[in-house]
Amino acid sequence: MLGILISAVMLLVWNGSHFFQQISFATDRIDGGIQIASTALTLNVALILFGWRRYVDVQHESQMRAESEDRAALIATTDAMTGLLNRKGFADRATVLAGAACGDGERMVMISVQMHRFKGINDRHGYDVGDELLRRLAAAILAVVDREVAVARLSGDEFALAMVRSPGDRPAIEIIGEALIRAITKPYQVEDKHIQVGVFVGIAMAEAGPVVVAELLRRADIALDHAKSSRSARPVWFDGGMERALLAHSEIEQGIRFALEHEQFEPHFEPQIDLETGELVGFETLARWNHTLSGIIMPDMFIPVAEEIGVIGRLSEQVMRAAFVHAATWDASINLSVNVSPAMLGDPWLAQKIVRLLRETSFPANRLVVEITESSLFTDIDQARTIVTSLKNQGIRLALDDFGTGFSSLSHLRTLPFDVIKIDRSFIATIQRDRQSAAIVRAVTTLATALDVPVTVEGIEDASTHAAVLAMGCAVGQGWYFGKPMSAERAGEMVRARKNHGVPVSSAGPIKAAG
Structure with a gap:
């Protein structure tokens, strides 16, 4: 676009100069014609400069619009308190991971995490302390996993992780779950207060074939509920019996x-x-x-x-x-x-x-x-x-x-x-x-x-x-x-x-x- 504009300017300048020479050779006495030609040249140059300025403004506006859209997308998919993904962002990212898992013959793994006794911290120490603790816990979770793992704060004191692993990686996944428990349950000092919370962890691995992210997260939540009801200090894997028990409970x-x-x-x-x-x-x-x-x-x-x-x-x-x-x-x-x-x-x-x-x-x-x-x-x-x-x-x-x-x-x-x-x-x-x-x-x-x-x-x-x-x-x-x-x-x-x-x-x- 810039090259086109420069060529146009040069062409107009050359045409204007050639026109002026012709007028000059024809008669030196037609001052009005010369003035007209000069005015035409000035107007053309001004038009080109205006067009260039407008082009620069349009480019700037486009860049600002793109940045605004990026910020809006970030806000829509990110938890403002912890900087982790929120529920929508997690669903989007997990869907991408699920597609990759299907293509590579690997399995989608979902880990559901919920703090224990967290409400008492807000009640005893206030929401500012509770919010700061959530930020610390989010950082601790991120430190346990690699960058390819999707990590989200779904609501309150509930977190979720999505990753792609081989079907034979169950021991390694359990190690991740245990590392999460250790990282979350260690004592934290927030302001002048020493705080420690409990945590329960549920894990679900998708079966072969297409993955429905919401369904896999639901299974991880069922395993989490089982961990809570049994007061398990270790990660709990989902199995079909839990779902049958849940259905019976619902009935x-x-x-x-x-x-x-x-x-x-x-x-x-x-x-x-x-x-x-x-x-x-x-x-x-x-x-x-x-x-x-x-x-x-x-x-x-x-x-x-x-x-x-x-x-x-x-x-x-x-x-x-x-x-x-x-x-x-x-x-x-x-x-x-x-x-x-x-x-x-x-x-x-x-x-x-x-x-x-x-x-x-x-x-x-x-x-x-x-x-x-x-x-x-x-x-x-x-x-x-x-x-x-x-x-x-x-x-x-x-x-x-x-x-x-x-x-x-x-x-x-x-x-x-x-x-x-x-x-x-x-x-x-x-x-x-x-x-x-x-x-x-x-x-x-x-x-x-x-x-x-x-x-x-x-x-x-x-x-x-x-x-x-x-x-x-x-x-x-x-x-x-x-x-x-x-x-x-x-x-x-x-x-x-x-x-x-x-x-x-x-x-x-x-x-x-x-x-």
Whole structure:
């Protein structure tokens, strides 16, 4: 373009000069013609100079536009805080790597990384410290891998890495994962604070053939979730079983929500027996899922999921309401025990909700025993004390469940007004063959007697265990020796049989028939 402009200028200058000579030879007296020719030449030169200036301006504008587009693209694909790729940039870069992997016969590898306890750092030290720590962690991750690896901060404290490796490089990939764990979990000094976080790592390798980046990242995230749930200190590889478990978990979650809407959760009742007289004194309420297709589903299948998705309180209220309705019609001497999970104990309105259920179902508060596991008290002892006091003020009795499995049992007995101590079934199951278990049960019973608190034991499965706990001074027992958990109808039949016949309920009595 520049050469064309120079040639045009030279041509115009030569033409103008030639024209001037011709005019000059024709007549020296035509001054007007000469002036016209000179003006024409000046205008042509000015036009060329203007064109050159415009060309330079256009080039500058084009360069600025290109730089602006590059900056916009960088902003759109880069995490502003750490300088790593963001989710969009990672997807774009990983797609390029996936294409290269298919062409070279190698495999795409995705590593998902998430910090543990990072939120607490923001809460304790502020977001400025948390942001600076994220920048340090990003630099540490980059130092572990080579430049060909795509590294991104996806959101919050979640990072991801994408790379191309040979199918036989699994040991080397695990080494990278372990190096990431070491780099992230080492202590960092931010300002004047020494900070250390945990981390979980999940890894997924694509199968042969075309790769869907989003799907591979999802599998790495599934492996990461498995690492979190198992508290693994090492990288966890994805396998098909994890995905099947996730699908089953999802189905259970959906089923729980459906069951809550259609009131499929119902109480079953496990008999509690006076160990000395054989009399039926109460029942422990246990949740069961009466599934339309699968029948009765045991609580270990749905309680953990209900706690995880935050509906355990609603589920427990549904079961308690049904239990109170049934038990309200039974003999007034029969007590009813209900369990409170750790998640429920975190609800400051728990006591008010239980009292409301009692009022709506007309079940007497003095017949209710609320069982609280010892381990659940550690979350918030002050709130637990408030709830316990509120329940006691309403005439409800309290049982310390699974006694002996926690870390500060004696202090709980001293500071919280429990009416019953329940010894964990793990001690009862081994009481006859394990001297330590027998010693613990004997010591707890002696302590409870000194405190004037009765002891209930669970897990009595045979006559010899029954005799052993009775000899140690335990007051009340439950277990399959006395009867398995049963429906409300069977429990009602048992209570009516006791009332009508006046026969003590023992292992040889109506409980066995009803169970």
